[in-house]
Amino acid sequence: EPGGEKDPATIAETVEANGVTAIHFVPSMLGAFLEYTEHSGAARKMRSVRRVFASGEALMTEHVRRFNRLLGAEGATLHNLYGPTEATVEVAYYDCPAEQEPESIPIGKPIDNVKLYILDRKDRLQPIGVPGELHIGGDCVARGYVNRKELTEEKFVADPYAAGGRMYRTGDLARWLPDGNIEYMGRIDHQVKIRGYRIELGEIEAA
Structure with a gap:
């Protein structure tokens, strides 16, 4: 019910x-x-x-x-x-081990038709172990935000590694692990998640 x-x-x-x-x-x-x-x-x-x-x-x-x-x-x-809503929800998966327990739980590897990039501030690919902003490319990327042109232009940008492609800037800090999984490390801004809902602390402060 x-x-x-x-x-x-x-x-x-x-x-x-x-x-x-x-x-x-x-x-x-x-x-x-x-x-x-x-x-x-x-x-x-x-x-x-x-x-x-x-x-x-x-x-x-x-x-x-x-x-x-x-x-x-x-x-x-x-x-x-x-996977954020802007990328049609799920873009990566990690099968949690039934026996050994890692110190942290990765967000995993990209699913089919998805490209995950970890880039620095100049959109250069980061090597294994080096943190950067997680970007999502591929068939899953949305067209943008309804009636929010400036935010769309900020978050949905050209994919420099796929001709004619687009990618979404997640604002999530992450890094590649040696085994090919991605570790989530937090946000590059002040957004927090509470029970799955995004909370922008700046909006609370402004109010």
């Missing part, structure tokens, strides 16, 4: 009643759900689940550790997804 997506007990009951096999959480809600599952014994209701996806916020190592202990034992796998 409306609002039930915020109630871990309702989610668990719905999964069990319908044999749900895939669920998509914002990490903060995943954390709340795993907390409930651990203290209520509801893991038995989740036996039909095969894949759990998380996106909208940074996925923490503690989420992965608790997930593997509670739901991984039943055969479910956890996948971290990354």
Whole structure:
């Protein structure tokens, strides 16, 4: 029912009643759900689940550790997804390991038809391990913001590495890891994410 997506007990009951096999959480809600599952014994209701996806916020190592202990034992796998709305939502994925637990959870590798660049302030490619702004190119890039020409021109720019292509400046700080995954390192501005929603602190200060 409306609002039930915020109630871990309702989610668990719905999964069990319908044999749900895939669920998509914002990490903060995943954390709340795993907390409930651990203290209520509801893991038995989740036996039909095969894949759990998380996106909208940074996925923490503690989420992965608790997930593997509670739901991984039943055969479910956890996948971290990354992608802003301006790029048709998801553009990168990372399959969280079921055994070893990395110190941080990468946002992963690009999906098909997506190009991910990590560039410096002059749009030069950054080498492995060096932080820069994450840019998104490929078929997924949106046309721009409705009735916001200046912001569109600032964020949606020509792709210097693909003839006729466009890319989106995410404002996210990231770096390539040696294994080909990308590590998210925060923002280059003061924007924050709360429960998957973008919050511009400057707008709050102005008000």
